[in-house]
Amino acid sequence: MKKKTTIYDIAKELGITVSTVSRALSGFPAISKATRQAVEEVAERLNYSPNKLASALKSGKSFIVGVIVPSIEAHFFASIIHNIEEGLKDSGYRIILFQSKESIENEIKGVKTLLEAQVDGIMASMSLETNDISHFEEIIKQNKPLIIFDRVNQEINVPTITLNDYQAGYIATEHLIKQGYKNIAFITTIHQIKIFKDRLEGYKDALKANGMIIQERNIIFSDLSIKDGRYGAGRLMRNKDKPDAIIAGDDFTALGVIKKLNETGETPPKIGVIGFANEAFSAYITPSLSTINQYPAQIGTSCAEMFLQMVAKQNPYDDIRNIILEPTVVERQSTNIDALKH
Amino acid sequence: MKKKTTIYDIAKELGITVSTVSRALSGFPAISKATRQAVEEVAERLNYSPNKLASALKSGKSFIVGVIVPSIEAHFFASIIHNIEEGLKDSGYRIILFQSKESIENEIKGVKTLLEAQVDGIMASMSLETNDISHFEEIIKQNKPLIIFDRVNQEINVPTITLNDYQAGYIATEHLIKQGYKNIAFITTIHQIKIFKDRLEGYKDALKANGMIIQERNIIFSDLSIKDGRYGAGRLMRNKDKPDAIIAGDDFTALGVIKKLNETGETPPKIGVIGFANEAFSAYITPSLSTINQYPAQIGTSCAEMFLQMVAKQNPYDDIRNIILEPTVVERQSTNIDALKH
DNA sequence: ATGAAAGCGCTAACAG
DNA sequence: CTGTTAGCGCTTTCAT
Helix, strand or coil: CCCCCCHHHHHHHHCCCHHHHHHHHCCCCCCCHHHHHHHHHHHHHCCCCCCHHHHHHHHCCCCEEEEEECCCCCHHHHHHHHHHHHHHHHHCCEEEEEECCCCHHHHHHHHHHHHHCCCCEEEECCCCCCCCCHHHHHHHHCCCCEEEECCCCCCCCCCEEEECHHHHHHHHHHHHHHHCCCCEEEEEECCCCHHHHHHHHHHHHHHHHCCCCCCHHHEEEECCCHHHHHHHHHHHHCCCCCCCEEEECCHHHHHHHHHHHHHHCCCCCCCEEEEECCCCCCCCECCCCEEEECCHHHHHHHHHHHHHHHHCCCCCCCCCCEEEECCEEECCHHHCHHHHHC | CCCCCCHHHHHHHHCCCHHHHHHHHCCCCCCCHHHHHHHHHHHHHCCCCCCHHHHHHHHCCCCEEEEEECCCCCHHHHHHHHHHHHHHHHHCCEEEEEECCCCHHHHHHHHHHHHHCCCCEEEECCCCCCCCCHHHHHHHHCCCCEEEECCCCCCCCCCEEEECHHHHHHHHHHHHHHHCCCCEEEEEECCCCHHHHHHHHHHHHHHHHCCCCCCHHHEEEECCCHHHHHHHHHHHHCCCCCCCEEEECCHHHHHHHHHHHHHHCCCCCCCEEECCCCCCCCCCECCCCEEEECCHHHHHHHHHHHHHHHHCCCCCCCCCCEEEECCEEECCHHHCHHHHHC
16 A cells, blocks of 8 residues: 655645645635645645544644434434534534433443544433433533533533423323313333423423313333333223323334224224324324424534534633424324214 | 643653553553553543544544445434444444435545545445446555445445345245235336346346246336335336236335325235335334345444454455345235235 | 654644 | 744654
8 A cells, every 4th residue: 555645745746845735725815826726736646635633633623523312223313413414514524423322321431432533512412311411511621512402401501402392292282182182191201301301391281271180190101112102001091090192202102002002992093192203104104193393404403503603613602502493293193083083 | 721631741740751651541561550550540630531633643543434324314224323333332443424315426525525534444335326436446545444335336346245135126026926916016216226236136037937027117217215106106007907016116115105005095915015124114104014124233233343354454355255144025914915815 | 661752644823 | 925843642663
């Protein structure tokens, strides 16, 4: 393998110095047109490829941003990442990806790894296990932009892009009430993540606002998965005054609920079911699943925008904004009880 | 922002030199236990975090591998990436992600970007547009590992991890024949990607082997998407001797086919439908979709293994292996014609 | 077992 | 408009 060409090779070839070459290549204005063209021509001919590592080491800017998500396999996060990349692409920033797999240990390792890689900033959505945020503080201490999206844990004082999860819980519940359901259950996670607490509050307040009673046995704390959905539905259906509608913590859990109900013959919309996140499959299952649209594309776009603003400032944290997106209900068959009346 | 601690700070603190600190920190054997412990203690106390960029610049190894996929939003690729990360994690390698979005222009830019970031190797699945592979040759020229997975274009002489796509086409067709379907259509892409050609060959050979005739009007070349599936199904159903089964280029296309057939009342399995890739939704749509399992987890794991082997060698390309995984049929309702007989 | 010193490829302040 | 020079933080050869 022959040695790679550097700006020294180009300089030697043209009998000029590396600084001139460096300037010519980086679009420095005070360079004669002739020199610039000559440099570009030789760079091309020698198949020059800049070493961004060296550049990053010297300039202190790597043009890499780290992204930490629980899992890339949830379409919600894949979509966010897709849109972060999209929003960043004209700025020259690239992404290093890290999956926490819902483990705080991995998340800590992720932050450490990304910091060692000298990323210029980090965007993260917290794992379900995350109850302590000290590992994120190192990023702030280094004065690098940290943006938390979707899964916010507690009072971490950085910009956040979140959904109005209280509202999400509220409108999901309200939608079911409007459809005519009277006894609405709620399956959520045992973990202390703010968004899930908020949804639960929204649920409770919507019930209250409509003169309904909050029954503790209608609220199930478990994990969120297809399996947990089946289990939760089974448990709820064994209650003496079993619910006529179920709000599930995410679409996967809702899918489990539906599968269980399909088996027991109480196929939705007989029992209403609504999920969260509008996963790829949700429109296509039977019955199709009503859900809450969480606008991952906007979240990704906002993350990118926010990052570019922060990184341009002397102090990224001098004007901390918290963007809150408003969720909407996606009405599908699983809550369309009217369809049964015909 | 206070300056970050470097090995110089540690050295000064202890009255030793940076070389000793560097050795102590990197597990060099010929270091006294006392020194090593002292270094570790001070590193901890000063909150030292190594600058991997500097290390990479000097040593020529960045411990980053670039991954290029068409889109992270297809579960197939998300799963591969997940498993690459998993397979690499103990080795200290991290991933920089790049999405080509099925555009060769993006793919070229991706290779360039990753090379400039001094990745130690690249794993890529080609875009549908990719008909020229010269941009990949630069990676080989730099003697860095290049591994192509799933989407292989033509005779590129690097290690590959692929599915036996001929076999995939063959068993998909054979499955339909065994189920009793007699007139089987095929929707595929217009693009010149090897895997799609291979599947088509498998389809044709399976028909021949079973004494069936290959009808050109039963083969549709279009794009692959839900929309194209609807369109393709519509076109096929207008043929005079319309098919009684359709093989769709991927599960999204198959979904479009099913939606169209559901509307026209020829709901599968009346018309048999099978897809490729076993997407997240395929088990949950109605009717559930028979498909070909393409084992993304194994592909990802194999990529990681292969990379680690290559990177450990003087010449990564001295023993080029091509791993071929065998697909299997996932039988679900959309091809279960027996169910209609009861 | 440890130190001295060179240098990876690039940028940027200063000088001219 | 261009050259000189120092140095980013680390690894590594050669000494001792």
